[in-house]
Amino acid sequence: MKIKYVISDDCIILENLNPDDFNIKDTFECGQCFRWEKTDRQDGYSGIAHGKKLIVQQNEDYITLHCNEKDFLHIWQYYFDLDTDYDEIKERLRKDDIMNKAICSAPGIRILNQELFETAVSFITSSNSNIKRITRNIKDLCTLLGQPIGDGYYAFPTVEALSNADICTINQCRAGFRCDYIHSSANMIKNMSDSFNKERYIEMGYEETKKELMRLKGVGNKVADCIILFAGISSSAFPTDVWVKRIMQNLYIKKEVTLDYVSKYGRDKFGDLAGYAQQYLFHYARNNAVHK
DNA sequence: CTCCAGGATAAAC
DNA sequence: GTTTATCATGGA
Structure with missing residues (x-):
């Protein structure tokens, strides 16, 4: 799905975009970034990147970025990975039942292109x-x-x-x-x-x-x-921490293995989508009390 | 009080 | 090449 934006007064509106396409809470709080915090207003976050502060707000079917068009085009469009087709990524990953459930737990996660x-x-x-x-x-x-x-x-x-x-x-x-x-x-x-x-x-x-x-x-x-x-260098990385190790062992590998083993396993299994798969699995593991 | 947290390192085997 | 103790800090 191509994301459309319109320029309003002092902000950019991402139109026809519901939380299943882009969920700012899941994106900001899934552990990939550390510079975003909730604002006093509901459903808002403020954060800093490239030396610029931004306020983001989410509504039912649109997202508001409080910035001018120049900063949007030069910084935030890339930062929020808006040119990447997440529908296609999720479609390709949904091939097995495990990934399908993981994606359903947080379909609106996007992987940020950070500095x-x-x-x-x-x-x-x-x-x-x-x-x-x-x-x-x-x-x-x-x-x-x-x-x-x-x-x-x-x-x-x-x-x-x-x-x-x-x-x-x-x-x-x-x-x-x-x-x-x-x-x-x-x-x-x-x-x-x-x-x-x-x-x-x-x-x-x-x-x-x-x-x-x-x-x-x-x-x-x-x-x-x-x-x-x-940092957006390659999506074929499969960061393997204790959470990813647990869920991969429990749901895919079905035995106790080393971190290195899981890391290679993930890269082999998911290929150029390994990084996306890892984020869905990480979120799924943390929110479903995967036992050790 | 002890145990653990999005691990890495240097030292010992 | 593969295990192991240690690292500083704070929350449970």
Whole structure:
């Protein structure tokens, strides 16, 4: 389905779009991003990307983006993955009964195309943590070292800001041992100069990109897959954490296996749609109390 | 009090 | 190459 938009006063309206096509709550709260929070008004979220604040509201059959057309075309259209046909993706994934149920639990999830550096730092911060705490750590990091953009909002810190920062300052985001990872990775990325680049990684493909990302401090198998998927480098990544491992073991593999096994299994089974499948399964597992 | 959280790392085997 | 203890913090 092609998403239509119209320009209104100070906003863009995504028309004929119900929550089964794009559910902002499920999209913002499924653990792929950490910079969106509910506004005081109902069904609204505010968030920051590319140094811009945006307010999004969802109604029965349309979504309102409070931005001008220029920012919509340059930033948000790509950010919200609006040119990707999710009907086709879901159709292709519904082939088995398990995926069908997983998709039905959150059909309106979209995978955001987030900024590369922010995604890398965010998922370095995620290791052995939980979504609520990661969100708090990232918010504190932005307040400490990000550019203020008005109304108490802050842009995500630049590579320079994080690499030049004193480790004591970074520690104030309370991410614990991960603060050292953030600092060293920011330094490594600064030294990589232009080669830490999304377009280059898209060109390089999954395997090579993953190898390179895993040289960063705090980036192992799972975090690398998250960066590749959630920064929009490749949808063939299948980030495998404890939740995905549990649900894959219970519903598909039917025995206890290793994380590496599940990761490869998912990539083989779902191919270029592995990343989408993973998100539906992750949401399904977390909301249906999949036992260990 | 202990256990665990969208894991990664270095050290030991 | 494959296991294991450790890492900082906060919530249950």
